[in-house]
Amino acid sequence: MLVHYTILSLRRIWRQRQVNLIRVSSLALGLASGLVIFLFVNYMFSFDRHHPHMERSYWVVTDIIRENTMQTDAAPRPLAEVLRRDYPFVESATRLETVFGRTIGVPDGKNGWAKKFNEARNVCFAEPQYFNHFLVKWISGNPKTALSSPNTIVLSERYARKYFDRADPVGRTLRLDNRVDLTVTGIIENPPANTQLRYDALISYTTIPDLEQSGAMQDWEGLQSMCFVLLREGSNPGQLAGTLDEIRKKNLSAEKAARFAYHMLPLPELNHERSGMAPRPVLYALIAVGLLLVLAACINYINLATAQALQRAREVGVRKVVGSNQFQLIRQFLFETAILTFFACAMSLVLTQMAMPLVNRTLAEQVDMLHPAISVLDLLHPESLKWFLILIAGIVILAGLYPAWVLSRFNPAKALAGQLTTQTVGGFNIRRTLITGQFVLSQLFLIIVLVITAQLRHMQKVDWGFSHERKLTVWLSPPNPVPYDQLRQSWLQLPGVESVTYGSDPPASPYNRPAPFSYHIASKPEPFETRLRAADEHYIAAFGLSVIEGRNFRPADTTAQEVLVNETLVRQLGVSPASSIVGKRMRIMDKDRMIVGVVKDFRSGDLHQSVLPVTLVNDLGHTTMAVLTLSPNFPKTTLKAIEQVWDETLPDRVYKADHLDDLLGSFLDMERLLAGFVQAFALIAMAMSCIGLYGLVTFMAEGRAKEIGVRRVLGARTQQLLWIFGREFGRLILIGFLVAAPLGWWLTGSWLQQYVHRITSSAWLIAATLGLTVLITLLTVLGHALKAAVESPVKYLRAQ
Structure with missing residues (x-):
């Protein structure tokens, strides 16, 4: 039939x-x-489902509670160590810190470089516990000791080829930011595509103290690390939730503890919450x-x-x-x-x-x-x-x-x-x-x-409130400082370069975290926060910003005492007229500073937000980019000449540049x-x-x-x-x-x-x-x- x-x-x-x-x-x-x-x-739901012990693995994150609650994917650095040392129901806790804008070089043995790379997102600082908590397949090296000592690094197969071609990388040396030599102690398989933990190079976490100021590893207010916790079998997850609250109150004053809230998320939610993509x-x-x-x-x-x-x-x-x-x-x-x-x-x-x-x-x-x-x-x-x-x-x-x-x-x-x-x-x-x-x-x-x-076209025509055409951003990879004046003067001599300024961000930036401040004689922070921009005295002119009250920064201000604020900040403080704020003091970034002028409003973030309070600080030490304004018909050789000046001035660092319009365009990617x-x-x-x-x-x-x-x-x-x-x-x-x-x-x-x-x-x-x-x-x-x-x-x- x-x-x-x-x-x-x-x-x-x-x-x-x-x-x-x-x-x-x-x-x-x-x-x-x-x-x-x-x-x-199905692919998005498969992220980070391959790790062992998924049912008892948790990700600790922090909410910053101020003017608005800001969700982060990070936790204080000391938290993981306290959890694994003082709480028996915790089998393991590990910290990760993703690297952004760091230079890793391959020495050529002649005081020079065989290769240099500007690394971001695929390199992190990690503890040895990482290999017990997450599924990592080893090719060579000992997972128990590979990251137990400072100045060691473990590479994936593709990064081993990237740095050393086909030579055996184990025992070879890499140099981080031209400050620290790292010894390769192991090779692991490439991370799968469906993971948020897509790290091709893991640097020992104990290397961090040599790169930062003393006390940074015991900072309970900073949120630098990602913290992952593995509970013992049979443990109640509610214990961890209560413990996190207990630790917060124990290590922070009552006033500061009220500004933070720790939360635990199941590891399978890594791709669906906070920093996830789906x-x-x-x-x-x-x-x-x-x-x-x-x-x-x-x-x-x-x-x-x-x-x-x-x-x-x-x-x-x-x-x-x-x-x-x-x-x-x-x-x-x-x-x-x-x-x-x-x-x-x-x-x-x-x-x-x-x-x-x-x-x-x-x-x-x-x-x-x-x-x-x-x-x-x-x-x-x-x-x-x-x-x-x-x-x-x-x-x-x-x-x-x-x-x-x-x-x-x-x-x-x-x-x-x-x-x-x-x-x-x-x-x-x-x-x-x-x-x-x-x-x-x-x-x-x-x-x-x-x-x-229609909305996309409308957003493409937005007035950002500052000049952004023909701007080339050159990233100043750490460590600072750099020879600012030498770079500026060398670049200004090139045909097609009209101006050079330094800043931590352009006026509008995706990295737009709020900063608390107190105004005038107030002893407590204001009920709202401001967005910070480190800048020099050329920043205002380069971006076409208008100082409507007071004046611009003075070149003589070498101690970062002077700040400029925008109209929105003045308005939210309730100060009227705006000129009366000039000469007043504000405490920001743990330092008393002087307000020397008021800048006309401009957009500091994407188009989801209204115009926010912004503070410009005259602080070269915290700048992360140089912004070069190019002439309308700059020669084709100008971009190559800009890179050559960089290589001659900073031979140990990697040149990385983007057009500002491309950065602003990234706001519309989604x-x-x-x-x-x-x-x-x-x-x-x-x-x-x-x-x-x-x-x-x-x-x-x-x-x-x-x-x-x-x-x-x-x-x-x-x-x-x-x-x-x-x-x-x-x-x-x-x-x-x-x-x-x-x-x-x-x-x-x-x-x-x-x-x-x-x-x-x-x-x-x-x-x-x-x-x-x-x-x-x-x-x-x-x-x-x-x-x-x-x-x-x-x-x-x-x-x-």
């Missing part, structure tokens, strides 16, 4: 290959969309979108299958006459659906794999992910394969059961006599509902696309990624809608064939016959629009609330959605409807 079903189904599929190709393509497109989303979400609500929303796209593909299949139902009436009648019962017919039609689903599944796997390079490249570029390698082969994992097979079975049942049930209910006498009508196969109501649902989905995506695109995703989903949803429309117009043409023939005989014009179709689709579009418009308005309005600098949801965006839907619908159904309208009425009347 199975062989019989297979032969009949394949013969039927081939005979109606055109419509079946559309059905398979639609199903494949929807399934491929769902698979791409599933593979992405918040769970976003992943759940993506799952919902994927299911909707698969559901839309199933709706199309149902529409196209029932649209062709009348063509199979005689086949069903004959089968019933020769003895087939309803269950056997349902089983055969479901089997046919399973074959089509198999073809759709094969096509979807090909489409999915074709999309994977783009997905992987986008994640690596936009989300700064380490070499993601998502592939359809991930579906072969037992858990993924189980869900995939359940999904396929669900599609077969969802897409095939209703058409099979409709076909199997045909009356054999009417079927053989040709007396079946569209009412026999369920009429229009179910199809209308399904197509309306597709209209809701496609119009909703269109509204979201238009709003996100919006661009979101816009790309939504545009792709909208395109797929519209394609699904078009295929569904094709099925409905086919069904209408067959169901109203006699009516069309009679109207044509009575003299109806082609335009009047087309109105039969236009009225039906216009009603469905309007119903879908009435549902999608308020839902889209609410969703986009809620999303826009996160931006201070935002557009307002306007009526033209909603109207444009309706217009685009009408246009796409017209282009989809016009050809088929016109063919039905101009067909000879004799054909229709004879068929009835």
Whole structure:
């Protein structure tokens, strides 16, 4: 019987290959969309799930409670040592400190460098306990002793090749910041792509005291390290929560303890909380979108299958006459659906794999992910394969059961006599509902696309309040100081360089942490905080900032006594007029300073925030970048000459430069990624809608064939016959629009609330959605409807 079903189904599929190709393509497109989303979400949920002891591993983080609660991913340096020393229920605790902007050099043995690298994000300071807590596979070296001594380093395979090519790295020397020699004591396998702990070089934690001031390792107010805790088997996690509160109160004064709150997060949440890349609500929303796209593909299949139902009436009648019962017919039609689903599944796997390079490249570029390698082969994992097979079975049942049930209910006498009508196969109501649902989905995506695109363009035109064109930022890697005057004078002599200034950040920066301060004679910090910028006397002119009260920094201020504040800070202090703040003192960064001027407001962060209080401190010692302003038509050789000056002045450091406009553009990376995703989903949803429309117009043409023939005989014009179709689709579009418009308005309005600098949801965006839907619908159904309208009425009347 199975062989019989297979032969009949394949013969039927081939005979109606055109419509079946559309059905398979639609199903494949929807399934491929769902698979791409599933593979992405599955990959994001797989982060840091490979470590041992996951059920008793925790990540300790800190909230800073001041004007607003600021969540961090760090903890005080002494915390891990106190936990493992004084609390028996803690099996282990380990600290990590990620390196940013450090120089690692490979000595050439001749007081020079064979190679130099500016390292960030992939290098960290780590304790020996790290290797017990996290899964690290060793190639050479002893994990118990590799990081037990100061000035040692463990490298991954790729970093070993990066530094030493193919030579044996163990026992070789690297130099950190031209201050400390590090001996390579071990080689480990490369970290997997799906980890937040993507470290290729681990420097012994005991190296830090030689690089910093005394007392830095016992600082309970600073938040420099990431702290991970492994509880003993059978320990209650609640003990750790209570202990963290106890330690905070014990090591900080009551006033300072009130400003901090320690929290414990399960290790599997590393990629979904704080510094993670994939918040769970976003992943759940993506799952919902994927299911909707698969559901839309199933709706199309149902529409196209029932649209062709009348063509199979005689086949069903004959089968019933020769003895087939309803269950056997349902089983055969479901089997046919399973074959089509198999073809759709094969096509979807090909489409999915074709999309994977783009997905992987986008994640690596936009989300700064380490070499993601998502592939359809991930579906072969037992858990993924189980869900995939359940999904396929669900599609077969969802897409095939209703058409099979409709076909199997045909009356054999009417079927053989040709007396079946569209009412026999369920009429229009179910199809209308399904197509309306597709209209809701496609119009909703269109509204979201238009709003996100408009917001993105609006943000690209924002006035930052300072000059940012033709600015080149050159990073001053630690340690400071550098020969500031020598560098500036050398650069200013180059053709195409107009000015040079030093600062800790540009006026707008992603590293925008607040700093407490007290004003005038206040003994306690103010109820709000300020954002700090270390700068020199050239900073104001270089960025085109305006001093509206007082004056700029004086070159003679070499003790960092002078500060400038912006209008917002003055306004929040309640000082009026603004000129009265000049000459007053403020305590910031544990030092009393003098306010010498007020700067006109400028944006200091991304466009989610309003203009914030900002303080500029005349402090070269805390600057981390040089900003060079280039002339409008600077020579092509200028950029190379700037690097040559750096290499001649600072031969031990790595030159690293970026254009400021690129840094400001990075504020919009997430919006661009979101816009790309939504545009792709909208395109797929519209394609699904078009295929569904094709099925409905086919069904209408067959169901109203006699009516069309009679109207044509009575003299109806082609335009009047087309109105039969236009009225039906216009009603469905309007119903879908009435549902999608308020839902889209609410969703986009809620999303826009996160931006201070935002557009307002306007009526033209909603109207444009309706217009685009009408246009796409017209282009989809016009050809088929016109063919039905101009067909000879004799054909229709004879068929009835």
